[in-house]
Amino acid sequence: MTRVYVLLVVTWIRAAAQYPVSMTLLTAGSFLVTGLDMAAIAVIFSHVGSLGGFTLPEVMFLYGASGMSFALADLLFGNVDRLGQHVKAGTFDAMLIRPVSPFVQIAVERFSFQRLGRVAQAATVLAIGLAHLHVPWQRLWMIPVMVVCGIVVFTAIWTIGSSIQFTLTDAGEVGHAFTYGGGQLTQYPLSVYGADLVRAVTFIVPLAFVNWQPGLYVLDRPDPLGLPYWLRFLAPAAALVLACVAALAWRSGLRRYRSTGS
Amino acid sequence: MIELDGVGRTFTVRARTGRLRRDTRVVHAVRDLSFEVAAGEFVGYLGPNGAGKSTTIxxxxxILTPTSGRIQVAGLDPSRRRTTLARRIGVVFGQRTTLWWDLPLRDSFTLIRHLYKVDQKVHQSRLAELCEVLELGGFLDKPVRQLSLGQRMRGDIAAALLHDPPVLVLDEPTIGLDVVSKAAVRDFLRGLNAERGTTVLLTTHDLGDIERxxxxxxxIDHGSLAxxxxxxxxxxxxPEGASIEEVVTRLYTRQAG
Incomplete structure (x- = not known):
C-alpha cells in the first residue's frame, strides 16, 4: 500500500515537474496565501492581549499544530474529495480495474505538490510559537502524537464526505464544511466559541482532539469548560474510532457504486 | 473461465415529477442472466444500446456488484475479490481510456508494471512484443492526451495485456476507429487468442468484428440472453442470403416487439 502510494506520488510529481515554474509559483503562492491567516491573528493581537484566555505564542502553537495536521492530511489524502468528479466523468471505473485500492489511487491522482507550501507555513508558525513558550521537555512528546492524530481525523472526515459522493455526486461541499470548516475552526483556541459548539466538536465530530485537548496538555492549562483531564489523552482513541467509521462508510459506498452509462 | 448464474442488476431511478414529488422506478439492466465461457473461447457480446452489455462487463x-445471482471469473467472485481478480483479467473500455491522461504512454506502462508487480525482465520482453505487434514505437513518449483515437486504443490494449492475463474483456474496442486501425486491432486480438489461448469476450456494434x-x-436484449x-x-x-446486418436487425427488432 505504502509502496504503491509513494510510486504514484513520484510519477505525478515527475509529470508536474515538466512545468517547473508553475510548480514553484503554486507552492510559493500557497505559502503566502495561507500566511494571511496568521497575519489576521497577529492583527487581532495588536488590539487585544489575549484571545479566549490564550496569549499570542499559545495561539500560534494551537494554530500551527492544527495547520500542520490539516495541511499534511490535505497534501496526502485531500484529493479524495474529488470522488464525485471521478464518478461523474466515469474515470473511477478505470481505478477499479487496477489491483490497487481505489482510495490510494484517488488520493494521489494529480498529487498536489504545491500544498507543501501550506505545510511549510504551518510548521513555521508552530516553530515560532514553541520558541516563545518554554514547554517542559516531558510534555513535548504530545506534539507529534497530536499532529498524527489530527491527520487521521481530517482524513477520516474527508473519506466520510467522499463516501457520500458515491450516491450523491455533488455532495462534496458537505465534506468541506467539516474539513475546511474544521481546519478554520481549530485555528483559534476553542474557548473563544460557545460551550455547546465545543461539546459538539469534542463528542460528535471529534475536531477538539486535533489540537485543543492535547494542546491543553502541552500548554498545561486547565480546561476552560471544565471537561475531565483524561480527555487530553484520548486523541489516538478518537482518531481510531473515526478512522473505523470512515473505512466502513467507504466500503459501503463502494458497494453502492452505480458507475455511469455506457 | 467466466460463469454467470442467474445474475441480475437493478438500478433505482428517481424522476422528478412535481415540485416535491419524486417517482421511484426500478430498472432491470440485467435480469436472470446465465452463461458460461470456456477457457480459450472468443465470444462476441451483442445487443442494442441500453440492452445491458456494459452492465454485464x-x-x-x-466494478458493479450484482443485485442477485452468482458470478465467477477466473475462479473468483469479481465484486468480493476485485483487486485479486485485476491481476488475472485485462479490461479495455473503448469509450474511455484506463491510462493516465497526462502521462506519456511509456510512464503509464512502467506504472502498470509496478502496480501489477511484473518482473522487470518479463515486462521488458512483453512490452517489446506488444510494441512490435501493435506498432506503438512511434508514440511511446507522447502524453496519452495527445494520442489519436487509434493510437490510444492500441495503447489501452497493450496496457490491459502487460500482466499477461488469461482473460481479456473489451467493451467496444473498435468504436470510432478507421478501417486500418480496426484491422490492426482485429488482427492482434485474433493472434492473441490463437497463439496465447487468451479467453476473449468483447462487446461491439460493429458486425465486422463478429464476422471476422x-x-x-x-x-442480449432487455437484460436477458436472446x-x-x-x-x-x-x-x-x-432467410438464406441475408447479410449479417439484416440478421441482427431482425433479432433486435423481434426482441423489441
Missing part, C-alpha cells in the same frame, strides 16, 4: 470486472473474430455470439450460438447459427435464424 462491469459486473464481470467487479468470433466463433461464438451472444445477444441468442447464444455460433455465427453460422446466427445466420440460420434469417
Amino acid at each position: 462491469k459486473m464481470l470486472t467487479g 473474430l468470433c466463433r461464438r455470439v451472444m445477444l 441468442f447464444d450460438g455460433t455465427v453460422e447459427d446466427l445466420r440460420a435464424t434469417a
